[in-house]
Amino acid sequence: MRKKIAILGSTGSIGTQALQVIEEHADLYEAYVLTANRQADLLIEQARRFQPAQVVIADESRYAQVRDALADLPIQVYAGAEALEQVVQNDEVDMVLTALVGFAGLRPTVAAIRSHKAIALANKETLVVAGELVTQLAIDNHCPILPVDSEHSAIFQSLMGEDSEIEKIILTASGGPFRSLSYDELRSVTPAQALKHPNWDMGAKITIDSASMMNKGFEVIEAKWLFGVEAKDIQVVVHPQSIIHSAVQFRDGAVKAQLGVPDMRVPIQLAFSYPTRLASQFDRLDWYNMQPLTFEQPDLDRFRCLALAFEALERGGTMPCVVNAANEIVNLAFRQGRCLFLEMPDIIEETMRRTTFVQQPTLDDYFQIDAEARRIASEQL
Ligand code: NDP
Numbered sequence: 570m571r572k573k574i575a576i577l578g579s580t581g582s583i584g585t586q587a588l589q590v591i592e593e594h595a596d597l598y599e600a601y602v603l604t605a606n607r608q609a610d611l612l613i614e615q616a617r618r619f620q621p622a623q624v625v626i627a628d629e630s631r632y633a634q635v636r637d638a639l640a641d642l643p644i645q646v647y648a649g650a651e652a653l654e655q656v657v658q659n660d661e662v663d664m665v666l667t668a669l670v671g672f673a674g675l676r677p678t679v680a681a682i683r684s685h686k687a688i689a690l691a692n693k694e695t696l697v698v699a700g701e702l703v704t705q706l707a708i709d710n711h712c713p714i715l716p717v718d719s720e721h722s723a724i725f726q727s728l729m730g731e732d733s734e735i736e737k738i739i740l741t742a743s744g745g746p747f748r749s750l751s752y753d754e755l756r757s758v759t760p761a762q763a764l765k766h767p768n769w770d771m772g773a774k775i776t777i778d779s780a781s782m783m784n785k786g787f788e789v790i791e792a793k794w795l796f797g798v799e800a801k802d803i804q805v806v807v808h809p810q811s812i813i814h815s816a817v818q819f820r821d822g823a824v825k826a827q828l829g830v831p832d833m834r835v836p837i838q839l840a841f842s843y844p845t846r847l848a849s850q851f852d853r854l855d856w857y858n859m860q861p862l863t864f865e866q867p868d869l870d871r872f873r874c875l876a877l878a879f880e881a882l883e884r885g886g887t888m889p890c891v892v893n894a895a896n897e898i899v900n901l902a903f904r905q906g907r908c909l910f911l912e913m914p915d916i917i918e919e920t921m922r923r924t925t926f927v928q929q930p931t932l933d934d935y936f937q938i939d940a941e942a943r944r945i946a947s948e949q950l
Contacts, residue, residue: 571595571596571597571598571599572597572598572599572663572664572841573599573601573661573662573663573664574587574591574598574599574600574601574602574662574663574664574665574666574689574841575601575602575604575656575657575659575662575664575665575666575681575686576588576600576602576603576604576666576668577602577604577653577657577665577666577667577668577669577674577677577692578604578605578606578667578668578669578670578691578692579600579603579604579605579612579615579668580605580606580608580611580612580615581668581669581670581772582770582771582772582775582833583666583668583691583717583772583833583837584603584666584668586833586834586837587666587668587837587841588600588615588619589834590834590837590838590841591619591841592619593849593850594838594841594842594847597841597842597847598841600615600619600621601621601622601623601659601661601662602621602622602623602624602625602656602657602659602662603615603616603619603621603623603624603625604624604625604626604627604653604656604669605624605625605626605627606626606627606628606669606673607626607627607628607631609626609628609631609634609635609638612624612626612635613634613635613638613639616635616639616642616644617639617642620642620644621644622643622644622645622659622661623644623645623646623647623656623659624639624644624645624646624647625646625647625648625649625652625653625656626646626647626648627648627649627650627652627653627673628648629648629649631648632646632647632648635648650673650676653669653673653676653677653680654676654677654680655680657677657680657681657684657686658680658681658683658684662681662684662686663686663687664686664687664688664689664841665677665678665681665686665687665688665689666689666691666717666837666840666841667681667688667689667690667691667692667695668691668692668717669692670692670694670772670774670775671692671694671774671893671897672694672698672893672894672897672939674692674694674695675694675695675698675699675703675935678690678692678695678703679699679703679706679932681712682703682706682707682710682712683706683710685710685711685712686712687712687713687715688707688712688713688714688715689715689717689837689840689841690714690715690716690717690718690840691717691718691837693718693787693788693791694787694893694897696790696791696794696795697787697790697791697889697890697892697893698889698890698893698935698939699890699930699932699935700790700791700793700794700889701794702930702931702932702935703794704794704795714795715839715840715843716791716795716836716840717833717836717837717840718788718791718836719814719815719831719833719835719836720740720741720788720792720814720815721788721791721792721795721796721815722814722827722835722836722839722840723741723813723814723815723816723826723827723836724738724740724792724795724796724815724816724817724827725795726827726839727815727816727817727825727826727827728796728817728825729844731817731819731825733819733820734819734820735796735798735802735817735818735819736802736818736819736820736822737798737802737803737804737817737818738792738796738798738802738803738804738815738816738817738818739804739806739815739816739817739818739824739826740785740788740789740792740803740804740805740806740815741805741806741807741808741811741813741814741815741816742782742785742805742806742807742808742867743766743767743768743769743779743807743808743809743810743811744782744807744808744809744865744867745763745766745767745779745780745781745782746762746763746765746766746767746780747762747763747780747871747910748807748809748865750871751871752870752871752911755871755910755911756909756910756911758780758910760777760903760904760905760906763776763777763780763781763903763910764776764777764904766779766780767809767811768809768810768811768831769811769831769833771833773904774897774900774901777900777903777904778874778896778900780910781872781874781900781910781913781914782867782872782874782875783874783875783877783878783892783896783900783913785805785867785875785878786874786875786876786877786878786879786881786892787878787893789803789805789875789878789879789882790878790881790882790889793882800879800882800883805867805875806864806865806866806867807864807865807866807867808862808863808864808865809863809865810859810860810861810862810863811831812828812829812830812831812854812859812862813826813827813828813862814826814827814828814829815827828854829854830851830852830853830854832851832852834849834851835849835851873914873918874896874913874914874917877892877914877917877918877921878892880921881921884926885928886926886927886928886929886930887924887925887926887927887928887930887934887935887938888921888926890930890935890938890939890942891920891921891924891926891938891942892917892920892921893939894920894938894939894940894942894943894946895916895917895920895921895942895943895945895946896913896917897943898916898943898946898947898950899912899913899916899917899946899950900913902950907950908950915949916946916949916950917946919945919949920942920945920946920949923945924938924941924942924945925938925941
């Protein structure tokens with residue numbers, strides 16, 4: 570029996586690479602659900618090629634286009650955010666790959682866990698916003714959460730076969746395109762420069778988050794919830810070559826790391842196939858011709874977003890949700906030229922100060938706080 574996978578965000582960077590993995594292992598996996606936000610043409614093309622049972626276009630104004638284009642095929646077509654929550658609950662679905670971007674991932678992920686689906690988690694924002702609630706829900710429903718983020722997959726792989734305590738997680742960071750710029754130089758960087766990541770080809774939002782290092786901050790929060798470690802035991806190490814994807818230090822001082830050529834298909838495939846490793850044709854490390862591996866301390870003064878994420882994790886409650894919401898606002902504003910690179914942390918910090926704080930939030934609280942934080946962040950633009 571092939572594993573039936575629902576890919577939320579099949580038209581994005583992770584989604585399209587997941588489809589390559591499925592195509593490569595068509596005897597093992599089936600794309601059962603495909604979803605997009607607005608890219609109707611690509612969704613239609615993917616649906617014709619992979620013949621899923623269901624597709625969702627989140628943007629309802631494009632529903633008719635998708636429905637008409639697929640009318641000759643036995644594919645159910647839905648539209649809207651609520652449909653995302655419904656399709657993941659389908660009895661046929663074995664695994665849900667959350668490859669959609671931002672806060673929009675929270676509701677469908679919760680719905681999938683409540684329906685006892687295995688989660689291949691790329692959408693880190695879900696754990697940033699509501700890590701405690703989501704991980705507890707997964708435990709209660711006996712749902713594995715398999716990390717797709719390369720760093721967390723590396724940590725997960727370093728922990729395979731281990732049952733001893735983690736002393737420390739070493740979370741590597743490329744440092745992004747602005748790693749060596751001075752504070753003054755950061756004042757005038759453009760979205761086009763920020764969108765040129767040195768090692769990874771990713772969606773626009775996460776590429777900007779990598780440039781500001783908010784992405785690394787989010788990954789610290791994600792690591793806390795996935796692996797049950799405190800922020801003080803997560804060390805961010807800038808490693809510009811992105812060969813060591815992350816590591817775990819154990820209490821005897823031994824460090825286990827996972828290395829490889831930067832290629833998201835490796836962690837995606839492992840999330841699908843775990844506990845088995847499947848063969849692949851992906852590039853191999855070339856040990857004799859590799860650049861020297863180097864390591865640096867992150868600069869929290871130039872990359873204040875990372876410091877703000879640590880602060881949010883320390884404060885707990887709804888604070889990471891506020892940081893995520895404000896970050897989504899400033900990230901888009903920066904891309905659209907409505908906000909400067911160095912204004913992003915200022916706006917996030919002010920939003921953290923002004924938004925209502927809830928120490929023990931419910932799921933509904935997260936939605937209210939998210940909306941409040943978005944409003945407060947937007948007012949500052
Ligand atoms: P992309 O922007 O490339 O793709 C996002 C996908 O989500 C698209 O299919 C998009 O549809 C869909 N989408 C966007 N907004 C919504 C919405 N409001 N409702 C429903 N669907 C939506 O992002 P990435 O693939 O780069 O990233 C996806 C997630 O994976 C993010 O959380 C990111 O942090 C994480 N991640 C990504 C990595 C990477 O290498 N790209 C690495 C590690 C983690 P449409 O195409 O129609 O806009």
